[in-house]
Amino acid sequence: MNVKKIDKIKYGRPIKILDLAFIVGLVMLSIFALLFLFNKKGESVQVWKQGTLIKTVSLNQNTQLHLDIYDGHLLIVIENGAVWVEEADCPDQICKKTGKISRVNQTIVCAPYNVFLRVIGESDLDILN
Amino acid sequence: MNNQTVTKKTVRISLFVAIALIMFLLESLIPPIFAFAPGAKLGLANVVSLCALILLGIIDAFLVVIIRCLLASFFTGNVVALMYSLPSSLAALTTMTILYVFVFDKISLMCISFVSALVFNFVQLCIASVVVANAHVLFMFPLMFLASAGAGIFVGLVSYYFVRHLPSSVYR
Incomplete structure (x- = not known):
């Protein structure tokens, strides 16, 4: 284990802005993929x-x-x-x-x-x- | 390594395995949260994997995950589930390890668990598509993706608050 890194978690913030952008971007992408994949009624x-x-x-x-x-x-x-x-x-x-x-x-x-x-x-x- | 450190290590690993199994059992009691994605769970046991990686180190974290998967499938009597849970848990832990060792502090814990949840679900879908011998199962990935985004964020936040409130005497 690495005590320095644990301290970084302890005194860091839970969310970083870049991560949030990454996650929101991927979620939007998957919603578009869903709309594109399932847009037709089946036969x-x-x-x-x-x-x-x-x-x-x-x-x-x-x-x-x-x-x-x-x-x-x-x-x-x-x-x-x-x-x-x-x-x-x-x-x-x-x-x-x-x-x-x-x-x-x-x-x-x-x-x-x-x-x-x-x-x-x-x-x-x-x-x- | 003297006897005392070996005992300490063994006790710590078994403690984490016990917590992971309790999480696993508790999780089977609550109704599925992501009703839109079949079979998706919150992955509470992954909180333990991530915390084991942070607090015990890489080798011990792998031991915890392997023992947890084996015992969980023995307890539920569903050995077929081992085929899904073991490879995907190991893949998720490998992802966590790589991200934690090389890029941590540029990205947060939440992001690490988010990416590992994605890998977990992707590996599980790949196994399912091999089992039914049909690659069309992968069409379910965007659906599983949304579930794993929710689960990954939740697991990341829980691990963050767990480590944050842990007294430093435990790991120093």
């Missing part, structure tokens, strides 16, 4: 399981998808142009907590089950076809 959703695309479902229909993985299951609901995970047996439940997604490039990840949902737009569909 359909891709369902990836264990690294392979198993299904592409249109968001304009109301359906439910049931996936059996290892010893558990995953219930994906598509309704009114949005998709979300309704039920999951995985330990961390992060996919459920992500909530509803409906815009292009938004994703839901279920890491323990290796399932990945991604909303795509019209232009992406053209490339696939």
Whole structure:
């Protein structure tokens, strides 16, 4: 440890103006990136399981998808142009907590089950076809 | 190094690990603050990493973080989580170390913890994208970025006030 540096923390200020500018600048940048990334309404959703695309479902229909993985299951609901995970047996439940997604490039990840949902737009569909 | 300093070191490391584990458990009790970013936490245990780096030195700080990650995953019984927590915690601590040793005093503690929180989340997203074998997970980065900005600033301020109010007899 370095006593000099600890003293510098002790008698210094918590925030320096240059740091504040750096942080505010990066936060603004990420907000712009968010607006740019998620600015289109999605057309359909891709369902990836264990690294392979198993299904592409249109968001304009109301359906439910049931996936059996290892010893558990995953219930994906598509309704009114949005998709979300309704039920999951995985330990961390992060996919459920992500909530509803409906815009292009938004994703839901279920890491323990290796399932990945991604909303795509019209232009992406053209490339696939 | 005589016996007394070794004992002193061991006690200090175990104290920091204990505090980090308590922080980790307390954090799992409070509801997620950054509801918009899935899985994002405040990272209270990182306060201990940063303070260990400042008060114990580089090698001991790495020991504290490795032991904390191992014990936390054993306690929660979620060994898969170790795959995420260990590399990202080590990457965050490495960032902290580099910034603290080379550029500290030009930038504040808050900035150090802000950058390390960014690295933490970036490494975690990279691991997630490798696990699901899809680089599109990285589209979540701006969202995680906002969460890590909040968490990093909070952790930096807490560490600052912790060191500030620490009596100097503890480290001299």
